[in-house]
Amino acid sequence: MNPQQFGKVAVLMGGSSAERDVSLRSGQAVLNALISQGVDAFAFDPAERNLFDLKSLQTDRAFIALHGRGGEDGTIQGALEFLGLPYTGSGVLGSALAMDKVRCKELFKARGLSSAEFVVVEQGAQFDSQAIINEFGAVMVKPAHEGSSIGMAKAATASELNEAISNAFRFDDTVMLEKWITGREFTVTMISGVAQPIVEMVTPRGFYDYEAKYQANSTQYYCPAELSQSETENLQLLAQHAFKLVGASGWGRVDAMRDQAGQFYLLEVNTVPGMTEKSLVPMAAKANGMNFSQLVINILEQTL
Structure with missing residues (x-):
């Protein structure tokens, strides 16, 4: 170099x-x-x-x-x-689509890629919190255009849902309510279109939220994740399909859950993931024999 x-x-x-x-x-x-x-x-x-x-x-x-x-x-x-x-990283279209959680989910659904059921709530529109809870049970509330779990919350009752939606509207006019998945959380790093070793995140908190990502010392990471070879290959292939489907390129990350029955569900695509000392992309790259400096140079070389 x-x-x-x-x-x-x-x-x-x-x-x-x-x-x-x-x-x-x-x-x-x-x-x-x-x-x-x-x-x-x-x-x-x-x-x-x-x-x-x-x-x-x-x-x-x-x-x-x-x-x-x-x-x-x-x-x-x-x-x-x-x-x-x-x-x-990704171009204009891939970046825009990946950042929009709702359109990402609609693309996954249209292409038949496994993803949790969801509904969308627009600010100012009427919605029935109790009916949503009755249909889905617990839900994950997500601002449609935020990352790092900002504005996200779990809601298991109508009152919790109302509070979570109200908070999410502080960050976005569109909020996605995704059926809660009880299970394990994973992420697949993509570098030059190649899926890297899978990382599993385990936190004593309700989910892998902002504090678990950047502040808590209680979060545990397993890389490569403890999955069978076939499970690993299936999740990596699912991530590659999702990454390509939204038009992402260069490098990024695809997040997913695995429920208690062993079914994988796509969560979202990140086109500019974190690169801090606690970030997941450097962790996956390291498991594949690439140190942080090599990773950064590899990403930059994609601009040549």
């Missing part, structure tokens, strides 16, 4: 989404890794600088470490294409 081949690299981090803090940590880790490999890289926060400054700074390409809206939803990807700058 010749670091000069990349030219000047902007690591886009921060931004103005609800995931800003995580993005700053991811971006700093990526920046440190690039610099350690001799790449001419610098930090760039779109929330603090005009994106057109990238041209005056003579930037050659961008490593996107922005999470959430504005960075993971196709917005920054479209802007970079307008500027003529190569960038890491």
